[in-house]
Amino acid sequence: MLACLCTVLWHLPAVPALNRTGDPGPGPSIQKTYDLTRYLEHQLRSLAGTYLNYLGPPFNEPDFNPPRLGAETLPRATVNLDVWRSLNDKLRLTQNYEAYSHLLCYLRGLNRQAATAELRRSLAHFCTSLQGLLGSIAGVMAALGYPLPQPLPGTEPTWAPGPAHSDFLQKMDDFWLLKELQTWLWRSAKDFNRLKKKMQTPAAAVTLHLEAHGF
C-alpha cells in the first residue's frame, strides 16, 4: 500500500496540472547557482589574465606564489576536507554568502583603482555577475528556510590601502583577491554540486511527505 502511494506520489511532479501549482523546491535554484559558479569561473579566467598582466611580472607568472601578507582579511576558501564534509547545509551556504559579500566589496575597490577603461569595464561586468551569484545563493538559502547572515555594524570590508601599505603590497593583495576568488568559485561549484545531489533524494522524500499529507 505504502509502495503504491510512494509510486503515485513520486510521479506527481510529472503531472503538469499538479506541477504547475506545486513548489519545485530548491533544486532548480541550486542547479542555477551551480551553473553560475561555473560561468563565473570561466569569466574569471579571462579577467584574471588581463588584470595580472596589468600588474606586471611576477604577478602574471604561472608559478608565482607569494605569501599571504596583507590579504589576511580576505575570506579563505581553503578548508580541511573533513571539515568541509562535515559542514551542514546552512553553514555551507552561509560561508559562501559571506565570502562573496566580502569579495564583491574588494572587487569593487579594485575596479575603482583600475587605470584603464577596458579593465574597468571587465571588472564592472564581473562584479555584476558576482552580484547575481550572491543573489542566487540568497535565493537558495531562502528556499531552504535559512536566514541571511547580517553584517556586523562597522565591519564593512574595505580594500583601501593603509598609509604604510606600499604599492607592491597592494599588488600582492590584488593578486590574492583574484586567487581567493578563483578558489572560492571552485569550492562553491563543489558545494552546490554536493548540495544538489543531497537535495535530490531528500527533496523527493520531502515532496512525498507533503503530497501524502495533502492526500
Add this chain to the structure above:
Amino acid sequence: MALFAVFQTSFLLALLSLRAYQSEVLVEPLPLTPESLNVSIDSAHQYLNLQWSVHSLAYYQELKMLFQIQISRMKTSNVIWVGNYSTVVKRDPVLHWSWKSELPLECATHFVRMRSRVDDAKIPEPRFWSNWSSWKEADAQKSLGRDPLFLFPKDKLVEEGSNVTICYMSRNQQDNISCYLEGQQIHGEQLDSNVSAFKLNKVSFIRKTGTNIFCKVDQKDVIKGIVLFVSKVLEEPKDFSCETQDFKTLTCTWDPGTDTSLPKRSSQSYTLFESFSGKKILCEHKNSCNWQVDSDSQEMYNFTLVAENALGNRSVSVLFSLTHRVHPKTPYNLFLKNVSGTKATVTWKVHPIGNYSTLLCQLDLLGEGNVIQQHNVSIKENGEYLLSELEPDTEYMARVRCADANHFWKWSGSISQKFITAEAAPSEALDVWRNVKSVSGRPTVTLFWKPLSKLHANGKILSYNVTVENLDRLSGLEVHSVPATANGTELTLDQDSYQIHVTALNSAGPSPASVIVVSGDPGNEEVEEERVNGTEDGFSVSWKPQSGKAIGYVVEWCDHPQDLPCDLQWKNLSSNTTSTVISSGAFRPGVRYNFRIYEISTERMAYLLEKKAGYLKELAPSDNPQVVVSNLTSHSFTLSWKDYSTDSQPGFIQGYYVYLRSKAEKECHPGFKKATLPDKSACCQHRIDNPEQKTFVMENLQPESVYEFLVTPYTSAGSGPLDAFTKVTTPDEYSHILIRIILPMIVCVLLIMITCYLKSQWMKEKCYPDIPDPYKSNVLSLIKSKENPHLTIMNVSDCVPDAIEVIHKPEGSKIQFLGASKSLTETEFTKPAYLYLLPAEKNYSGPGPCICFENLTYNEAAADSGSCGHFPVTPEALPGQPGPLTSPENLLKALEKNYMNSLGETAAGEASLNYVSQLASQMSGDKDSLPANPPEPVLCSEYKMQMAIPLGLASPPPAENSGLSSTTPLDQSEHYR
C-alpha cells in the same frame, strides 16, 4: 682728588683693555665653529637634512660664511662626499642644508660633520677654517622594525631615463637572498655583510602600474618588493600661441606633448603667467587656457606657460601685441541673390571686432571643387559682391572667410553656399552628320548628332528640332521634334535635294542651327579604296582636295565595323586641312576599319572623296578557308575556296599557301618548295600571291596515292593555322572505265530483278505452278497428237474419298516445327486424326487406282514420314477455340460439321471450310503415327491434293474447282505454317 685719580686710572686701564681686545678680535680669525649640528633623514625623498647654528657673530649683523661638509657612509672614515656650502649668516642663525643620497638612506648609516670659515670681504685675510664639528650619525635602520628583509626605496617615482639605486638589507647574514626585476634576477653590489645595492641606469617606462622589483629569502616564505614608477619625461609645451576673437578674451593654446600621468599620481598641470600684469592662472585644460582681457589699456602681453608635475617643470613664453593676434569669428548669413545665367550677388555678415577694426574678407568662387575666382573685400560688418562671368546652368560654391585687415594673423573659419546659375540658350550648333541609304528605292537619310557639351548646352536639352526644306520644289517646311534622349533620327525622302536644319532646345531657347544638305542621288560611290596604316596614335588619313570649293571635310568611320549598328563616327575638318589622325579608344588590332572622306561643298552637300581601309595592327588569319575538292582524277584534283571573304579577315590577305604532303612522294612538284610544319614534319608549299585567286589545281599526282593538303591565307602578320590537313586519295587509272561498264550492268540487273519480283506471280504461273495443269502440259499435247489421240486425263471426281485426315498443329509448336521434324511425331496434337467418310471395311475396294499428287510444301514433317499431310484447320477453331479441339469428341464434332459443310455447302459454291483435305495413303510412313485401328491400306493411288488459297479467293473459279473433291480456303496465317 686721589679718588678722581683712581677713577681716571681705572677708566684708562679699562679703555686700554677694551682697545686691546678690539684689536685682538679684528686681527685673529673668528672661531665660528658650527654648533648644534643635527642630522635628520627624509626617507621619502632620500634627503639628509642638516641643521646647525653659528655661535655669536658679535660685532657683525651678517657675515658671509663658507661651510665645508663631509659625509661618510657605514663608518666615519668612509667619506663618500665632501662639499662646501656658502651662505650669509645673520645674528643667531639656525642654518639648514640638505643632501640627497643616491643610495636609500635606510640601507646604510651615514655620518656628517662640518667646519666653517668666514668668507666675507669685511674680514681681512688670512682666514682660517674652524675646527670640525663632531661626527653626527644618521641611522634609519633603527626605526625599521624586526622584519628579516627590507627593500628600499619604497615605491619611488622617477623620470624616464634617470638612474636609480635600489638596496636590500637582511637581518640574517646567512640568508640567501635573490632579487628580481620584472621577473628577471638581478645581481648587485654588496655594501655590507647584509646590505646589497643595485644600480639601475636609464630606467625606461614599462607600464603605468610601475616596474616591479622584489627580493625573496630562499627557502623561506619571505618576500619584499617595491614598485618603481617611471614617468614619461615632461615635455616643453609646443606651438604655444594666444589670440583673441573679440578683444575680451585671449585664448592661449599649445600642444601638451606626452601625458605623464600615473595611477594615483596626477598628470602635469599648466599655469599661465603674464609678467606685465603679474597675474597668474591655473589652466583647466591640458592644451588651452582662457585669459580675460581687463581693459583696453594693456596692449602688450608677455605670457609664460609652465608645465609642472611631481618631478619637475617646463616653461615656454610668448610676447605679443593684442591687436596683432586677432582671429575673427566665422562669417555668417551668406546668401546668393539675383542669380542669372552669368551673374550672382553674394552677401554675408561678420561679427564686429572693436569699434574701428576693418576686416578683409576673401570670397572664393568654386566650380567642381576648384577655385575659379577669388576676390578680396574690405568690410566692417556686412559684405556684398557681384560675381560675374559665370556659366549658365552651372553649380558653383561661394566661400567667404575674413581676417583682420590691419594686422593679418589668421583667417577666420569659412562659410560657404552652393548655387546654380540660370539656363541660357545653347551656345553652339550641333555637330550633325548623315548617312544616306536607299530603302525600297527611296533614299533614307539617317541623321546623327553629337550631344552638346555641358559648356555649350547651357542647360538641360529638352528636345531636338529637325526642319526639312525641299530645295528643288516649293513646299512647306517639315518639322520633326526628336526627344532629348535620341542622338539622331531617320528621314525618308525622295530624289530631290533637301536642306536639313537641326537645333537643340532647352528651356531658354534653341541653339544655332546646324545645316546639312542631302540629295537622293548618292553621287559617285565608285571610288577606289586605298589602304591606310594604323599606328599607336590611330590612323593617319590624308586626301587630295578635288573641287577647291570645299568648305570643309568629314571623315567617317565605324568604331565597331563588325557590329550592327556599327557605331558611326565622324570628324569635321576645316577646308584647309588635307590630313588628320583618326583615333578612338574603340580601335582594336585585327579589325578592318573603313574610312570615307567627304568633301563638304559650299551648298553644304557632302561628296565622297576617298575611301581608306586599314588595320590598327594586322594579325595573322585565325581561320583557314573551307576548301572544296573537285575534278579528282588519278593525276590531279582541283581545290577551290571561293566562299572565302578577304575583307573580314584580321589583316589584308596577301595570298595563300597551299601545302601538300604525301607519303608516296618525297620530292615536291614543280611550283612547290619544301617547308617544315610546326610539328617538324616536312611538306611541300606553294604560294599564291594573288588574294583573289581562290582555286588551285594539283597536278602531276600519282594514281592510287593518298595526298594531304591545306590551304591557308597569309597577311603581313603571318599565315593561318597549319593544323587541319585534308586527305585526298587519287583513283587508279582504269577505275573510271570500270565504273562506266559496271555501273550500267548493275543497273540492268537491278531492273531485271525488280521486274521479276513485281511479276513473280505471273512467272510462277507460267514457269513453275504449284499444281501443274495436266491440260496445259505440252507433254500431253505431244502424246495426244503423236501416239494416242484417245488418251485422256483422269478426272479427280472419279476418285471417291473415304477419309479426311485432320492434322492439328498448335501455334505454340511453330518453332518446333521449324526447328526439327522429330517434334512432330512427339506431339500428341500433331498426330493425324482420321475421319472416315466411308465404311472402313477390309474388303473395300475403291473405284480404281488413283493418281496422288503430293505437295510437300504444307507439311514437311508429314512428307518426311512418308504420308500425305492432312491439315484440319478451321478458322473459328484456331484462335478462339483451342480447347474444344484438344478433346477428341470436340474435334470430331468440328470435323463432322466441316465435313457436312464441305459436302453440302461447298458444292453450292460457298467455302466455309478453309482447309483442303484428301485421302491419305497409309501404305507407307511411320506406323506409330497411325491410329490403333487404321483403315485398310488403299490399294489404288490416292489423290492427295493441297492448295493454298488466299481468303480473298475463297471462291475459286468453277473450272478449276470442278476437279477437286473438296476445297477449303486456308487461312493465310496457316498457310505459312
